[in-house]
Amino acid sequence: MAEEQRIRDRGVVIDDAFAGLQRWGLRIIVIAVAGYVIGWGIGHIWMVIFPVSMALIVSTVLGPPVGWLRSKGWPSALAAALVVISFIGVLVGVIAILTPQVAGQAGEIASGASGGLQKVRDWVAGEPLNLSDGQITRAFEAVQEKLQSSATAISAGVFSTITTATSIIVNLVLILMLTFFFVKDGHKFLPWVTAIGGQRAGAHLTEMLARVWSTLGGFIRTQSLVALIDAVIIGAGLAILGSPLAVPLAVITFFGGYIPIVGAFISGALAVLVTLVTNDWKDALIALVIVVLVQQLEGNVLSPVLQGKNMNLHPAVVLMSVTAGGSMFGITGAFLAVPVAASVAEILRYANERIDESVSVLAPKTDARSAEILAADREEED
Numbered sequence: 238m239a240e241e242q243r244i245r246d247r248g249v250v251i252d253d254a255f256a257g258l259q260r261w262g263l264r265i266i267v268i269a270v271a272g273y274v275i276g277w278g279i280g281h282i283w284m285v286i287f288p289v290s291m292a293l294i295v296s297t298v299l300g301p302p303v304g305w306l307r308s309k310g311w312p313s314a315l316a317a318a319l320v321v322i323s324f325i326g327v328l329v330g331v332i333a334i335l336t337p338q339v340a341g342q343a344g345e346i347a348s349g350a351s352g353g354l355q356k357v358r359d360w361v362a363g364e365p366l367n368l369s370d371g372q373i374t375r376a377f378e379a380v381q382e383k384l385q386s387s388a389t390a391i392s393a394g395v396f397s398t399i400t401t402a403t404s405i406i407v408n409l410v411l412i413l414m415l416t417f418f419f420v421k422d423g424h425k426f427l428p429w430v431t432a433i434g435g436q437r438a439g440a441h442l443t444e445m446l447a448r449v450w451s452t453l454g455g456f457i458r459t460q461s462l463v464a465l466i467d468a469v470i471i472g473a474g475l476a477i478l479g480s481p482l483a484v485p486l487a488v489i490t491f492f493g494g495y496i497p498i499v500g501a502f503i504s505g506a507l508a509v510l511v512t513l514v515t516n517d518w519k520d521a522l523i524a525l526v527i528v529v530l531v532q533q534l535e536g537n538v539l540s541p542v543l544q545g546k547n548m549n550l551h552p553a554v555v556l557m558s559v560t561a562g563g564s565m566f567g568i569t570g571a572f573l574a575v576p577v578a579a580s581v582a583e584i585l586r587y588a589n590e591r592i593d594e595s596v597s598v599l600a601p602k603t604d605a606r607s608a609e610i611l612a613a614d615r616e617e618e619d
Contacts, residue, residue, distance in 0.1 A: 276565070283566065288408055290573055292415035296423060297454030299324055303420040317421035321413065445587050449580045456579055464494025467531050471508060474527040478520045480512050496571045499559045501532055550582055
């Protein structure tokens with residue numbers, strides 16, 4: 238009887254396979270339900286999560302100068318107040334200079350893009366392509382209607398999507414107050430986590446949070462620089478071409494730079510379509526060349542050199558993150574999607590390193606070196 242139990246016939250193999258499938262199926266269902274519940278919860282407390290998230294992102298930029306002042310003997314409150322007030326002054330100055338130009342010409346941008354689409358549609362329908370498919374026509378009309386209906390929303394400015402439940406002013410004040418407290422007392426948080434969690438759990442949490450903070454800060458700072466370079470080059474190119482909307486299009490390019498891949502594509506398409514209407518097809522072609530060259534410069538030089546390993550995300554992951562964030566939470570979700578994805582990826586890398594440390598010495602070497610192999614593969618891709 239014992240000998241028969243040790244024999245794995247086809248029935249036993251199939252039964253084991255279905256048992257494994259059942260276990261993994263239940264696990265996947267539980268994970269999916271948990272993900273749905275988390276998403277549902279985030280959606281219902283978005284008005285709280287958004288200002289906290291924005292304050293954390295701003296704090297990654299303001300934290301280093303506050304830390305430098307603190308190292309010079311400045312009190313934390315005074316250093317934080319000076320840096321936050323300086324940031325507010327710069328922000329107000331930039332908004333005061335750029336907002337009238339962007340808001341005043343937003344309708345022209347939308348109309349120009351719509352007119353550019355109409356010209357492209359006429360060209361596609363004429364010689365030499367002679368494409369008159371009704372679906373193509375309806376697609377162009379749908380995009381035109383969307384652009385025209387968005388003119389009012391665009392003219393409301395970049396901050397029009399910050400909140401749905403409270404006013405813009407309340408959110409801005411809340412973000413700035415939270416930023417002040419984060420940069421003032423943020424350096425105390427990790428020691429507090431270690432004290433509460435103990436030397437084992439606390440040490441792991443501290444290391445993960447420190448890595449996430451470093452990744453997030455590096456991404457925001459370098460992405461700001463990359464977006465600024467893109468906006469300056471494209472804006473200068475449009476100005477040389479004589480485009481009357483060079484400044485607002487440069488501003489849109491700058492803010493679009495914070496949404497990788499999608500933002501660059503949309504802002505570049507806007508610049509080309511508007512130039513097609515305000516100037517002519519030759520200038521639009523030159524604008525297209527400028528946009529393509531800038532995007533190549535960003536993708537092959539600026540981002541790899543400046544970002545380095547801060548992000549370490551595959552472009553497909555970035556694109557799916559932006560799509561998911563935008564579909565669930567609009568423009569703000571698209572903006573926060575990549576930092577969130579980069580933070581989650583950093584946590585998973587840390588977990589993978591700890592798994593490698595826990596693998597038995599008798600296991601195959603590849604089982605204990607997955608983190609190194611993944612890092613080496615990523616370096617080869619770069």
